[in-house]
Amino acid sequence: MSYEYRHILVAVDLTKDSSRVLERALPIARRNDNAKISIMHTLEPLGFAYGGDIPMDLTSIQDQLDEHARERLAEVADPHGIPRENQHVVIGMPDSEIHRFSAEHGVDLIVVGSHGRHGFALLLGSTSTGVLHGAQCDVLAVRVGTEENSEE
Template identity: 70%
Template sequence: MSNEYKNILVAIDLSEDSRLVLQRAKEIAARNQQAKVSVVHTLEPLGFAYGGDIPMDLTSIQEQLDDHARKRMDELLGEFEIPEENRHILVGMPDSETHRLAEEHQVDLIVVGSHGRHGLQLLLGSVSSGVLHGAPCDVLAVRVGKNK
């Protein structure tokens, strides 16, 4: 089998659909001489989510969100044998943080979930579409959700 991919980055949203995305990435890794698999989940900064012009300290809430994301990631990754050093929780914009991490770690494939939206929803964009545009490597969008 081909050894085209050596370093795979899986961008997940921590939903149940993430299991399907992770499974697909692990299958690809197995077909590519057990390519390295890393996982990233990006939390948007609370300032972005809540307008940024509210004068309040959101540090403790951001820390709670980070802790919750780490626990959820541990639950999801338990069956996939992803080492701790290959698990990343970042704060920022999901597409740009995924691109940055992919470049830093010389990733040759990014795997994301996609709900396969059409029309106006597609034009307005989504995280998977944002990751696709400007990615430094190949991107595989795995169909998830009701329209699989």
């Protein structure tokens, strides 16, 4: 039985910690015969944020958000040589879209940032928790957002 990873999905939120999450995946890919890396950001549909009760067409705003997310994702991925065809911006709920992408593209490792929430914040859930609980492959949660991490 082989434990080599062939396709790694890095899920990012496009904050300043996104590079840290990607940088944790890169050496894993190198150690696994240069495994393919895909990087993904998920935009929640504007209709979800406003309950779908807005009497206007949000398509152009959603398109602008999509374009901005693609530009930001490229800023994170391009310096590390991640080809544009492996950079994905999708619309939907983050944990569901990460699971869908992983299943459709044969991902065997998901790398996601985690803020290490506890107590009440943990009860409310997080993307990393949702990814972990529904994943059909290994998940690496990279601790982000702490003072000691942000000083590096």
